[in-house]
Every structure is written in C-alpha cells, then in structure tokens.
Amino acid sequence: MASLRDIRKRIKSVKSSEKITKAMKMVAAAKLRRAQDEVRKSKTYARRMDEVVGRIAKRLELQGQAAHPLLEIHESLKRVEILVLTSERGLCGAFNSNIIRRSQRFLAEKAHEHDEIRVSTLGQKGFEALKREGVKIRKNYTDILNRPSYLKASEIAEELASSYLKDHVDSVYIIYNEFKSAISQQVILKQILPIVSAKSVEDPVDYLYEPSQTELLEHLLPKHLTTQLYQACLESVASEHGARMTAMENATRNAKDVISTLTLQYNRARQTSITKELMEIIGGAEALT
Structure with a gap:
C-alpha cells in the first residue's frame, strides 16, 4: 500500500495538471469564440x-x-x-x-x-x-x-x-x-x-x-x-x-475524479495509520498496568 507521503505527492501532481488543463480549456474557449x-x-x-x-x-x-x-x-x-x-x-x-x-x-x-x-x-x-x-x-x-x-x-x-x-x-x-x-x-x-x-x-x-x-x-x-x-x-x-x-474539459473532469479517489485513499490510509498508533499506545499502556 502506498505511503501517505506518496499519496500526497500524487494528489499535488494531479492538482497541478488540473490547473494546466483548466487554463488550456479557458484559452481554447476564448480562441474558439x-x-x-x-x-x-x-x-x-x-x-x-x-x-x-x-x-x-x-x-x-x-x-x-x-x-x-x-x-x-x-x-x-x-x-x-x-x-x-x-x-x-x-x-x-x-x-x-x-x-x-x-x-x-x-x-x-x-x-x-x-x-x-x-x-x-x-x-x-x-x-x-x-x-x-x-x-x-x-x-x-x-x-x-x-x-x-x-x-x-x-x-x-x-x-x-x-x-x-x-x-x-x-x-x-x-x-x-x-x-x-x-x-x-x-x-x-x-x-x-x-x-x-x-x-x-x-x-x-x-x-x-x-x-x-x-x-x-x-x-x-x-x-x-x-x-x-x-x-x-x-x-x-x-x-x-x-x-x-x-479535450481539456474532459481532462479536467478526469483529474477531479482522480483527486477525489486519491483523497479518499489518503483519508483511509491516514485513518489506518491513526488506528494503528492508537492500538500501539493502548497495547503499551496495558503492558505497564
């Protein structure tokens, strides 16, 4: 499973691509008119x-x-x-x-x-x-x-x-x-x-x-x-x-979908990480009592 850092990098990369495709769409729309x-x-x-x-x-x-x-x-x-x-x-x-x-x-x-x-x-x-x-x-x-x-x-x-x-x-x-x-x-x-x-x-x-x-x-x-x-x-x-x-409108929409999927994946991974840490803390506390 990808680490939280890797997922954050991917989200940042896709968001950067989304900005580019969105800008290209706006430029193409102006030229089209x-x-x-x-x-x-x-x-x-x-x-x-x-x-x-x-x-x-x-x-x-x-x-x-x-x-x-x-x-x-x-x-x-x-x-x-x-x-x-x-x-x-x-x-x-x-x-x-x-x-x-x-x-x-x-x-x-x-x-x-x-x-x-x-x-x-x-x-x-x-x-x-x-x-x-x-x-x-x-x-x-x-x-x-x-x-x-x-x-x-x-x-x-x-x-x-x-x-x-x-x-x-x-x-x-x-x-x-x-x-x-x-x-x-x-x-x-x-x-x-x-x-x-x-x-x-x-x-x-x-x-x-x-x-x-x-x-x-x-x-x-x-x-x-x-x-x-x-x-x-x-x-x-x-x-x-x-x-x-x-094409750029479709690319922007796809980027949003990818960001949504990665964000969900990130939240799940973060939740898993937090749960694991809590279990370790609880386990450690129980061992001391």
Missing part, C-alpha cells in the same frame, strides 16, 4: 462567391462558349494532389487522428486509379504522422494555420492553380475538419480543382455584365479558389479550438 466569428463571416462571402461564379460559368456553358481552364476536366487523371489540414500542436482529442485516417483511406482507395498521388500538408501534426507512415510529402506549409490569412491562402491557391494549368496535376483535393460545434467536427474531403461546385447552378439569371462574362470569370476564378481554401483553413482552426476545449 473569435474563430467562430471568422468562420461565420467568411462562410457568407464564400457562398456568395460560389453562386456568382457558378451563375457566370453556367451562362457561358449555355451560350456554347469555351470553359475557363480551371473549370475544364483533364482528359487523363494520372496525377492527383491532396492537401491535408491538421494542427500545429496536439492535445486536441481525435482532431488530427480523424484526418490522418481519412487521408490514409483516400490514398489506399486511389492508389490503383492514378499513376501519382502527391501529398502536401498544412500543419506539423499531419506532416509528422504521414511521414511516419512512409508517405512522401511534396511540401509542408508551416505556420499557416496559427494565424490564417487570405494572403497566405492566395499564395497556396496560386501555386495549386499553376500546377493544374501546367498539367502537373489533374485534380486537387483537400481534407479538413469542418466546424459543427465545440463537440462536433466533420471530416470533409473536397475537390477544389477542377472547380466543380461552381457548375451546380441551375437556370442562371441572365444579367448584363461589364466587363464581359469571360473577363469577369477570368478575374473571379482565382479568387474563388483562394476563398475555398481560406474557408477550409478557418473551419479547421475553429474545429481545432473546439476539439481542444472539449
């Missing part, structure tokens, strides 16, 4: 951008005009790129492991369909996990998700679009956690090149455009790609904070 605001504002813009691009693309298609290269599906689908979004840090529950499992399943499913699958990562945890599994990482974009910005998303989108237009890749997918609530995140696998969501508009309204529809689409499509990528980054960050807040 800000991240939720960013997601909400960006989501409205992304949805409207998708509608506008889809309307113009559909109108050009109905008029028999050539589609923009970013909308065209390549004849061969030999080379595919997947962009995996994880976190830079851990202690966020199953946030990263869910993404890694989905990425591995994607690689297994597509292995026989394509000659080459290129993998890029946003987030150190995804880079480390996939590398341990023997996956060759084309590029790891560092320090992007700590503070997502439209400019950084634009640089990545420009690089991906350039690869697609030069036929270096035939399609590009992105895997990320979509924010649902603090306790719920959904893993999303989404194709971002060629741009397919913009073709889903039915019976588009015929507006008058200045400049021409073709020029407008030429200008909007790169922004559309950037917006989709930026939105995914914001969703991933909000999901990370939600997952970390939940």
Whole structure:
C-alpha cells in the first residue's frame, strides 16, 4: 500500500495538471469564440462567391462558349494532389487522428486509379504522422494555420492553380475538419480543382455584365479558389479550438475524479495509520498496568 507521503505527492501532481488543463480549456474557449466569428463571416462571402461564379460559368456553358481552364476536366487523371489540414500542436482529442485516417483511406482507395498521388500538408501534426507512415510529402506549409490569412491562402491557391494549368496535376483535393460545434467536427474531403461546385447552378439569371462574362470569370476564378481554401483553413482552426476545449474539459473532469479517489485513499490510509498508533499506545499502556 502506498505511503501517505506518496499519496500526497500524487494528489499535488494531479492538482497541478488540473490547473494546466483548466487554463488550456479557458484559452481554447476564448480562441474558439473569435474563430467562430471568422468562420461565420467568411462562410457568407464564400457562398456568395460560389453562386456568382457558378451563375457566370453556367451562362457561358449555355451560350456554347469555351470553359475557363480551371473549370475544364483533364482528359487523363494520372496525377492527383491532396492537401491535408491538421494542427500545429496536439492535445486536441481525435482532431488530427480523424484526418490522418481519412487521408490514409483516400490514398489506399486511389492508389490503383492514378499513376501519382502527391501529398502536401498544412500543419506539423499531419506532416509528422504521414511521414511516419512512409508517405512522401511534396511540401509542408508551416505556420499557416496559427494565424490564417487570405494572403497566405492566395499564395497556396496560386501555386495549386499553376500546377493544374501546367498539367502537373489533374485534380486537387483537400481534407479538413469542418466546424459543427465545440463537440462536433466533420471530416470533409473536397475537390477544389477542377472547380466543380461552381457548375451546380441551375437556370442562371441572365444579367448584363461589364466587363464581359469571360473577363469577369477570368478575374473571379482565382479568387474563388483562394476563398475555398481560406474557408477550409478557418473551419479547421475553429474545429481545432473546439476539439481542444472539449479535450481539456474532459481532462479536467478526469483529474477531479482522480483527486477525489486519491483523497479518499489518503483519508483511509491516514485513518489506518491513526488506528494503528492508537492500538500501539493502548497495547503499551496495558503492558505497564
């Protein structure tokens, strides 16, 4: 049986851990509120951008005009790129492991369909996990998700679009956690090149455009790609904070349970020790009489 000193040390250690997890929960909750605001504002813009691009693309298609290269599906689908979004840090529950499992399943499913699958990562945890599994990482974009910005998303989108237009890749997918609530995140696998969501508009309204529809689409499509990528980054960050807040809340609750159990164990051990001492005193007194 553990000594009273050992139990006291364990209680002190667990209480120290409880303070840390409680503080991390509060920090994650504060960051989550800000991240939720960013997601909400960006989501409205992304949805409207998708509608506008889809309307113009559909109108050009109905008029028999050539589609923009970013909308065209390549004849061969030999080379595919997947962009995996994880976190830079851990202690966020199953946030990263869910993404890694989905990425591995994607690689297994597509292995026989394509000659080459290129993998890029946003987030150190995804880079480390996939590398341990023997996956060759084309590029790891560092320090992007700590503070997502439209400019950084634009640089990545420009690089991906350039690869697609030069036929270096035939399609590009992105895997990320979509924010649902603090306790719920959904893993999303989404194709971002060629741009397919913009073709889903039915019976588009015929507006008058200045400049021409073709020029407008030429200008909007790169922004559309950037917006989709930026939105995914914001969703991933909000999901990370939600997952970390939940994980730290569970850890704090578990710490309280452990402290309660150890305290009970300590009291019992102390009671046993006191009883033993009393018995020794009584035994000694009886021996003297």
